[in-house]
Amino acid sequence: MIDVLEYLAAHARRVDEALEEFLSSYEGVPEGLHEAMHYSLFPGGKRLRPALALGACEAVGGAPDMALAAACALEMIHTYSLVHDDLPCMDNDAIRRGLPTVHRKYGEAAAVLVGDGLQAMAFEMLTHVRNTSVARDIAQASGPGGMVGGQYLDVETEGTKIPLELVRRLHRLKTGALIRVGARAGAKLGKGTPAQVSALTQYGEHLGLAFQIVDDILDESGDDDVMGKRTGKDRARNKSTYPSLVGLAEARRLADEAKDRALHALAAFGLQADPLRALAEYVVSRRR
């Protein structure tokens, strides 16, 4: 049996070390900006996207280091999106990972620039990955046809009741795309076969959905102190979420269904995919 928290922690350490080294050796950055960028990245959250990239790389028999640069890039992109999402003109959040958000601590202009800078650094890191299709996948997943597009839909539909189908599309873009590409990138960089890459992309697709439904559920029923951020804000904003549209019990069932589909996508994999299986169970059972 995999201890998933230990697995996440081990991969998070590896990613943190690589990120720390990249950032500290990065030259020519104004001091205050460097500090704010460091603040945004450390201490990190679950580092789920990097763990998926490293896990998928291992699942196809690759050494985790083959996916390390891409894993770091994904985490920088994820972090930039959080910094921008927290801005007053977006979600206007004051707390993230139990600490003041970047704009609360360093000001709005700095927060915009921290996000912009992290995105550029992520793509710089991806130029060290000798597989341009991975960089292209990540650019697409994080761009206007992916994460940025999902965030746009989120802002555009805020305060209006929208059908489940649109909630699903929004989630697929906003959080799903980057989670999916994490697994896909890891599979490619571990030199998986096309069938393996396709299966792990499917795994990431379903896992992303499960993750987001559980996120909605935790926002509805979670504890601020455990979550490290304000909960109940979806309801306060009249946001259409899985629980608000189908009820908590059905939302929970849909999350489990998505998790089962993620596991099913791993059917052809052996023991090497056990960490990914454990991650899928973790995603639906987590309390934060």
Place this chain on the structure above:
Amino acid sequence: MIDVLEYLAAHARRVDEALEEFLSSYEGVPEGLHEAMHYSLFPGGKRLRPALALGACEAVGGAPDMALAAACALEMIHTYSLVHDDLPCMDNDAIRRGLPTVHRKYGEAAAVLVGDGLQAMAFEMLTHVRNTSVARDIAQASGPGGMVGGQYLDVETEGTKIPLELVRRLHRLKTGALIRVGARAGAKLGKGTPAQVSALTQYGEHLGLAFQIVDDILDESGDDDVMGKRTGKDRARNKSTYPSLVGLAEARRLADEAKDRALHALAAFGLQADPLRALAEYVVSRRR
């Protein structure tokens, strides 16, 4: 003699067509976001950075199309930086290129996302360039050790009198880095020799300085209608600029000196570099 305005216009058409095609064939972008991104890109400005990339490519004997994708990426990055710079938490500008700024027309959240999306698309386009060193150069030039870092210094020092040396550093990062990398990328993509790449990088370095000094001068003495944006705002904000620190006449002399250095860097090039020579003259003689 090169007609520099016709040269710029011809290259701008080429870049506009490529950008238009990339954007219109780009799938999965929410409609409103797509519209706002298009609005930010068209009609464009001088398209100086793409012209430098294409011109440097021609100067080393390459066909301009070899640098077209990189030229488009540079323009998308430049445009995203303008959209973010115009935000209320940054320069709070209402007019750009004679039209309402993106946040004035589509709202602040959309403007943040337009910029984020343009940056991702730029790096996606760079994955089609078969030269990762160019993508890396551009990521560095636009990131926290380049353009984003310069914008950070600009925000950080606003309203305080700073020495010329810091103004110089700020400019080198904020506008110089992207102009410099335009010439450098074109030289690399046109398959220039290392000596040619180095000479054209020098050219871009000096041209970027000349460009920024003239920008300061035009803000001080230009006409809103001609410029398509509000002028006199540096003085209103108590910004340290070349004219405010050394006077208009000396600023003009420094711009000419930088232009001469840019021309000197082209000494070993033949007629193929004439467009770049004309661009250098244009940069210091322009009225907008």
